Amino acid sequence: xxxREEGRRPSSPQLLAIWRRAKxxxxxxxxxxxxxxxxxxxxxxxxxKVKLSLRQADILDALAKDVALQKQGGCxxxxxxxxxxxxxxxxxxxxxGRFMLEATPGKPWGIGFKDxxxxxxxxxxxxxxxxxxxxxxxxxxxxxxxxxxxxxxxFITPYYPPSGDRLRSQFLPDEIANPHIRFPTLAANIRxxxxxxxxxxxxxxxxxxxxxxxxxPTVDYxxxxxxxxxxxxxxxxxxxxxxxxxxxxxxGSCCLQITFQAKNIIEGRKLxxxxxxLGPILLALTAATPIYKGFLADTDVRWNQxxxxxxxxxxxxxxxxxxxxxxxxxxxxxxxxxSTYISQDARLRKEYMDPxxxxxxxxxxxxxxxxxxxxxxxxxxxxxxxxxxxxxGEDLRELDLSKTDHFENLQSTNWQHxxxxxxxxxxxxxWRVEFRPMEIQIxxxxxAAFSVFIVLVTxxxxxxDLNFYIPIPRTTENMETAHSRDAVLKEKFYFRNxxxxxxxxxxxxxxxxSGATTPATLPSRPPTPSGPVExxxxxxxxxxxxxxxxxxxxxxxxxxxxxxxLVESYLNSMNVDVQTRCxxxxxxxxxxxxxxxxxxTAAKWIRxxxxxxxxxEGDSVVSERVTYDLCKAVEEMTRCEGRSGERVGWEMFMDxxxxxxxxxxxxxxx
Numbered sequence: 060x061x062x063r064e065e066g067r068r069p070s071s072p073q074l075l076a077i078w079r080r081a082k083x084x085x086x087x088x089x090x091x092x093x094x095x096x097x098x099x100x101x102x103x104x105x106x107x108k109v110k111l112s113l114r115q116a117d118i119l120d121a122l123a124k125d126v127a128l129q130k131q132g133g134c135x136x137x138x139x140x141x142x143x144x145x146x147x148x149x150x151x152x153x154x155x156g157r158f159m160l161e162a163t164p165g166k167p168w169g170i171g172f173k174d175x176x177x178x179x180x181x182x183x184x185x186x187x188x189x190x191x192x193x194x195x196x197x198x199x200x201x202x203x204x205x206x207x208x209x210x211x212x213x214f215i216t217p218y219y220p221p222s223g224d225r226l227r228s229q230f231l232p233d234e235i236a237n238p239h240i241r242f243p244t245l246a247a248n249i250r251x252x253x254x255x256x257x258x259x260x261x262x263x264x265x266x267x268x269x270x271x272x273x274x275x276p277t278v279d280y281x282x283x284x285x286x287x288x289x290x291x292x293x294x295x296x297x298x299x300x301x302x303x304x305x306x307x308x309x310x311g312s313c314c315l316q317i318t319f320q321a322k323n324i325i326e327g328r329k330l331x332x333x334x335x336x337l338g339p340i341l342l343a344l345t346a347a348t349p350i351y352k353g354f355l356a357d358t359d360v361r362w363n364q365x366x367x368x369x370x371x372x373x374x375x376x377x378x379x380x381x382x383x384x385x386x387x388x389x390x391x392x393x394x395x396x397x398s399t400y401i402s403q404d405a406r407l408r409k410e411y412m413d414p415x416x417x418x419x420x421x422x423x424x425x426x427x428x429x430x431x432x433x434x435x436x437x438x439x440x441x442x443x444x445x446x447x448x449x450x451x452g453e454d455l456r457e458l459d460l461s462k463t464d465h466f467e468n469l470q471s472t473n474w475q476h477x478x479x480x481x482x483x484x485x486x487x488x489x490w491r492v493e494f495r496p497m498e499i500q501i502x503x504x505x506x507a508a509f510s511v512f513i514v515l516v517t518x519x520x521x522x523x524d525l526n527f528y529i530p531i532p533r534t535t536e537n538m539e540t541a542h543s544r545d546a547v548l549k550e551k552f553y554f555r556n557x558x559x560x561x562x563x564x565x566x567x568x569x570x571x572x573s574g575a576t577t578p579a580t581l582p583s584r585p586p587t588p589s590g591p592v593e594x595x596x597x598x599x600x601x602x603x604x605x606x607x608x609x610x611x612x613x614x615x616x617x618x619x620x621x622x623x624x625l626v627e628s629y630l631n632s633m634n635v636d637v638q639t640r641c642x643x644x645x646x647x648x649x650x651x652x653x654x655x656x657x658x659x660t661a662a663k664w665i666r667x668x669x670x671x672x673x674x675x676e677g678d679s680v681v682s683e684r685v686t687y688d689l690c691k692a693v694e695e696m697t698r699c700e701g702r703s704g705e706r707v708g709w710e711m712f713m714d715x716x717x718x719x720x721x722x723x724x725x726x727x728x729x
Contacts, residue, residue, distance in 0.1 A: 060425070064557060066197060068427050070443065070447075070465045070466045070468070070469045071422050071425060071426070071443065071458060071466075071517070072197075072458060073458075073460060073462065073463055073464075073466040074426070074439060074466045074481075075426065075429050075431075076460040076461075077281075077463060077466065077479070077481045077482065077484075078426075078431060079427070079429075080321065080428075080482075080484075080486060081316065081324070081481055081482040081486060081489075081490070082106040082324060083466075084320050084323065084324070084482060084486060084489055084490065085323045086320060086321070086323065086488075087426065088170055088322065088515070088581075089319060089320060089322060089326070089521075090131065090167040090169055090170070090320040090322060091162065091167060091168050091170070091317060091319045091320065091514055092163055092166065092167045092168060092316060092317070092318050093163065093168075093178065093315065093317050093318075093506075093510045094161055094163050094168075094314075094316040094317075094318075094481065095160065095161070095162045095182060095185060095315065095318070095499065095506060096154060096159055096160070096161050096162075096164075096187060096200070096313035096317070096499060097113065097119065097156055097160045097161075097162065097186070097199035097200065097201055097313065097316075098111065098114040098159060098192065098195055098199070098200050098201070098204075098205055098313060099115065099158050099159070099160060099198075099199055100112060100158075100197065100200055100205070101113070101196050101197050101200070101337075101350065101688055102197075102690075102691075103196070103342045103549065103575065104196070104571060106242075107684055108670050108683050108684075108688045109686055109687045109690045110158075110213065110214055110215055110216045110689055110690075111158035111205050111208065111214060111216070111235075112193075112194075112215075112216055112217045113157040113158055113160055113215055113216065113217060114157075114193075114194070114197070114233065115154070115156075115157045115159060115160060115237065116153070116157070116238075117155060118151075118189070118193055118483050119135050119137070119138060119151060119160075120138065120161065120190055121190075121192040122134055122135050122151055122188070122192045122689070123135040123138040124353075124572075125192065126155075126182050127542060128188075129617065130146075130149060132144065132145070132147050132148055132165075133148070134148040134149060134150050134151055134165070134188070134512045135150070135151050135152075135540050135639055136152070136154065137153060137466065140195060141165075143165070143166060143257040144151050146165075147163055147165030148165050148188070149162055149163065149165050149181065149184060149188060149576040150162070150163050150164075150165055151185075151188075152191065153236055153237050153239070154237065154309040154410060154507055155306075155307070155310040155311060155431075156235060156236065156240055156307060156310070156472045157234070157239065158205070158209060158215070158235070158311070159311065159313065160189060160199060161520070161702075162182075162185040163233065164181050164185075165321065167402060167660070168514075170371060170518065171422055172633075172635060172639050172643070173513045175511045175514065175515075175637075175643065176639065176642050178511060179503055179504060179507035180709070181600045182506055182507055183503045185539040185574070185591075185710065186199055186503060186533055186697070193723075195359070198374050198690075198694050199282055199534055200501075200690060200692075200694060201313060201499045201500060201501055201502075201506065201691050201697070202347070202499070202501070202693060203311065203312050203314070203347045203348040203361050203444055203498050203499055204311065204312050204313075204315050204348055204350065204351065204361065205311075206349075206350040206681050206686045206689065207352070207681065207686050208231075208307075208308065208311060208682065209231055209277070209303060209305075209308060209351075209353075209355045210230075210277065210351040210352060210353040211230075211277050212683065215232075215235060219233075219234040219235070219325050220271070222282070222284050222285070223365055223681060224247075225243040225246050225247045225308065225484065226243075226246055226247075226250075226305040226307065227245075227250065227251055227256060227284075227285040227287050227288075227300070227303055227305075228256070228307070229277075229278065229279055229282060229288070229291075229303035230277065230303065230304065230305070231305050231307050233241065234407065234507050235307050235311070236306075236307055241449055242591045244449050245306070245448055245449050245472075246305070246306040246307070248371075248448050248449060249306055249369055249370075249371040249448060250306075252371040252373065252446070252448075253370070253371055253372065253373060254373060254374065255287055255290050255295075256287045256290050256304045256305065257304060257307055257309075257367060257368050257369070257370060257515055258295045258304065258367060258370075259270065259302070259304070259309070259333045259358075259364055259367040259368055259420060260300035260301070260302055260303075260357045260367075261300055261301045261303070261304040261351050261358060261364060261416065262301075262356065262357040262358060263298060263299055263300060263301055263308035263355070263356065263357060263678050264349070264354075264355035264356055264544070264666070265299075265357070265679070265680055266670070266676040266677045266678060266679050267677040268676060268677040268679075269679040270299045270678070271299075272290060272299055273298065273299045273679070274298060275296055275300065275301055275302045275354075277302075277304055277352065277353075278291055278296045279291075279592075279668040280292055286467050290304065291304075300355060301352050301354045303351065303352060303364070305368070306368045306369055307368075307632055308352075308364065308368050309352070309361075309364050309365035309366070309367065309368020309369060309394070310365065310368060310369065312361045312364070312365055313499040314495070314496065314497060314498060314499050315345070315495045315497045315498065315499050315500065315506050315510070315514055316493060316495050317493070317494075317497075317498070317510055318480070318491050318492070319331060319488075319491060319492045319494070319496075319516070320489045320490070320491050320512075321489060321490050321491070321516060322479060322489070323489070324490045324492065324519070325402075325403070325492065326490075326521065327479065327490035328402040328403065328434075328435070328479070328522070328690050329402045329404065329521070330492045330517055330520065330521075331401055331402065331477055331492045331524060332400045332401060332402040332404065332407070332458035332528065332627035333399075333402075333520045333526070333527050334477060334492065334494055334513075334516075334517070334520075334526075334527075334535050335397045335400070335477050336489055336527045336528070336529050336533075336537075336554065336555070337395065337478070337513075337527065337708065338397070338476040338477065338494070338496040338534065338537075338538070338553060338723050339496070339518065339534060339537035339538045339540065339541045339552060340537070340541075340554070340601060340604055341494075341496055341497050341509070341542040341606070342360055342362060342476075342496040342498065342538065343360070343540075343546040343547045343550070343552070343601055344361075344509075344546060344601060344650070344653055344654060344660070345360075345361070345498040345499075345500060345509060345660070345661075346359035346360045346498060346541070346545075346546065346606070346660040346661065346662040346663075347359075347361075347498040347499065347500065347501070347571060347660065347661035347662050347665070348360050348361040348364075348498060348662060349544075349662045349663075349665050349666045350665065350669070350681050351364070351670075353479070353615050353680060353681050353682075353686075354680060354681060355666060355669060355670075355681060356681045358542045358543070358544060358661075359542065359543070359544050359545065359546060359660065360498060360541055360542050360661035360662070361460070361493075361498060361697055362476075362496065362538060362541070363542055364541075364670065365394050365474070366392040366395055367392065367569050368393040368394075369393060369394045369472075369474065370392040370393070370394070371393065371446075371448065372385065372389050373385055373668045375388070376388060376389040376628075385411070386444075387409065387444060388417075388419045389417060389444065389558075390415045390417070391438070393474060394447050394473075395472055395475060395476075396475065396476050396534055397416075397475045397476055397477050397534065398416050398441060398475070398531060398535075398614055398666075399412075399413070399437060399438040399441055399531075399533065400412065400434070400528070400621070401435055401438045402434070402533065403432065403434060404528075406526050406588055407528060407590060408528070409593070410530060411528050412528045412530075413531040413532060413535075414532070414599065415532075416437070416441060417438045417441065417444050418437055418440040418441045418444065418445075419441075419443040420442075422439070422440045422443045423436045423439075423440035426439060426440065427679055428712040437531075442470060442473045443469065443471070445473055447465075447471065447472070449468065449470050449472075457470075461484055462484055463481075463483060463484055466481075468644065469524075474493075474495070475495070476495050476496040476538070476556040477494060477495065478492070478493035478495060479491075479492060479493075480492070480493060492526055494513055495508055496538075497513075500661060501661050501696050501697060501711070502696060502697055502700050502707070503697070504649070505649065505661075505711075506645075507646065508645075508649045508650060510644035510652070511643065511646045512626070512646060513648065514651050514724075515626045515629065515643075515647075516626060518626075518629055518630070519622075519625045519626050522629050522632065523559065523560070523625065523629065524560045525558040525559065525560075525625065526555065526558050526559075526560065527554075527555050528555060528595075529553055529555050529556055529595070529596045530592060531556065532598075533553035533596065533620035534553070534671050536553065538551055540552055542597060542638050544662075544666075545655070545660075545662075545663060546601075547601045547654065547656075547660055548600075548601070548602075548656045550600075550601075551598035551599055551600055552598065552599060552600075552601065552604065553596050553598055553599075554596060554597065554598075554599045554604050554616045554619065555595060555596050556594075556596060556597055556611075556612060556617070556619060557595075557615075557617055557619070557621075558597060558620070558625070559620070594614060597612035597615060598612075599612065599619060599647045601654045602654045602655045602656070603619060603621070604619065604621070604622060604654075605621060605622050605623055605650060605651065605654035605655075606621045606623055606624070606654055606655060607619060607620050607621025607624050608621070609624075622638070623647055623650060623651055626647065627647070629672065630643070635688070636644070641666075649712075652714070656663060656711060657714050657716075658710070658711055659710040659711050659714075660711075661711065662707060663710075664707040664710055664711050665689065667710070668689055668692060669685055671717055672685045672688060672689075692707045694710065695707050695708075696708040696711075700712055
């Protein structure tokens with residue numbers, strides 16, 4: 060306990076120092092950036108097999124040593140100094156898995172409409188540069204997880220046997236993780252703090268010939284190499300579930316993340332709150348994860364699997380034993396949906412807050428004594444209930460209040476679906492909000508579409524002073540709902556009935572259609588809401604939330620307008636030229652048709668591909684050959700986006716009459 064407190068202690072003074080320096084910081088315009096993560100796969104075309112390539116370090120080294128790229132400023136910040144003048148190259152970064160790459164734009168995007176239309180070409184450019192520095196048989200695909208990660212065959216190259224000292228996994232070798240000391244230490248410390256390995260059980264998709272009851276055939280109940288091997292003999296592997304036992308099964312997943320820089324802390328806090336209820340909706344819309352460890356799963360998204368993969372809660376914190384050594388029972392993993400609202404908004408009711416919220420009251424009081432308001436102090440004090448997972452002895456010898464390393468060490472290992480990020484020590488950038496729930500999409504067009512959509516939603520929120528508040532427990536329930544198979548069409552989600560303010564607001568416009576201005580004309584202070592909270596929200600389909608309701612929900616007087624109609628109202632208020640508007644309409648059309656079922660999610664398409672494959676035996680098993688053909692189809696889809704001769708993946712881009720979305724430059728306005 061004392062050692063844990065010693066690790067936490069330096070974080071709060073650094074947080075307070077950041078707060079004092081940056082609480083009054085102002086920026087002119089909202090900026091934003093996206094993060095794309097790739098799986099690097101290696102094909103053996105002769106054997107018709109595909110494996111994960113563990114050549115992350117070699118690929119990054121090749122990118123850094125490319126003379127032509129060096130002349131353009133470089134693109135690997137971890138290995139070289141990056142020049143930011145002119146039009147910078149995209150940047151590439153290591154990730155947890157040695158089979159992963161992260162790519163970001165070389166500089167933040169502005170909010171101007173031109174920047175929005177540059178996102179897709181930039182994403183295509185990133186993939187091209189990455190591929191050019193891989194071996195001929197390698198390719199960067201954007202699947203959430205590799206379908207056969209953790210099977211009993213040689214699914215990685217080079218091959219390493221499982222069950223190393225750090226992960227102690229039955230299925231994965233330690234070498235699968237980035238060798239930087241932080242990553243294997245992170246995995247080992249999560250396991251050590253739990254007192255057992257992480258426990259991930261995903262329900263099996265029961266097909267016509269799936270064994271019932273299903274008992275994961277890859278589990279070795281007779282393994283006796285590590286003390287934690289007793290986990291499966293003590294019931295860790297659940298019946299009718301796919302069992303996984305290591306952090307890499309979660310942190311080896313790819314996603315699409317968007318980070319917004321707000322004008323100031325007030326705007327940042329508003330975006331954090333208002334985007335939070337949208338998280339589960341975007342998770343369901345981007346569903347892309349129907350396979351784990353060579354089996355079809357009965358879920359469609361990754362979120363809970365990552366949550367369990369980094370769940371370091373002890374038996375006491377889980378409520379399995381009485382509290383003795385630990386301070387609290389913790390209802391959520393450190394990777395979970397949000398548990399706080401932070402905006403000083405008159406519309407924020409106490410009834411919206413999480414009744415199970417756990418905070419470090421001592422930290423909260425310390426922050427408030429230094430002038431931080433109750434809401435923000437509560438948010439940060441909630442983060443401080445967690446122990447730092449990785450901390451090195453030399454870091455504890457001196458507390459430097461001009462740095463943020465201790466605070467960021469704690470903040471960066473609280474993985475919630477939204478993250479509120481203070482400025483760095485040099486104050487070079489502003490307060491930021493990170494939107495984290497979306498799954499990575501197969502094509503650059505889709506990833507650009509979802510990126511542009513969520514940016515336009517933020518503009519509508521600020522321009523129209525929209526209100527999406529619902530009680531935090533309803534958002535938590537929605538995150539669970541999003542995991543259901545085909546949730547985008549079959550499930551309903553809690554959502555606010557009326558997001559519009561009680562009296563008209565004037566949308567922002569600078570007369571030139573750049574989209575760069577935050578509205579100046581808004582109600583000076585919205586009225587404090589009253590009446591039963593339960594009357595403020597209803598259960599809606601994703602189609603109703605995205606495209607709007609034709610009729611009001613029960614007990615409502617007005618139909619929900621829909622996120623896309625709200626975005627289009629914002630665009631109508633701006634002086635946007637016809638061609639730009641049509642180009643943006645391509646992206647909104649994808650979101651609209653994904654929500655109403657015209658276009659399939661990646662999860663639905665992948666499941667359909669597997670079940671329709673000639674070698675699939677209807678038993679939920681995704682074989683090596685099926686995985687090879689799936690990855691080849693994904694690669695083709697990346698290049699052709701449903702337009703190839705075989706029309707691979709057309710269900711994700713065309714309606715059932717074969718009508719495709721428009722290419723850039725073609726009219727999408729009818």
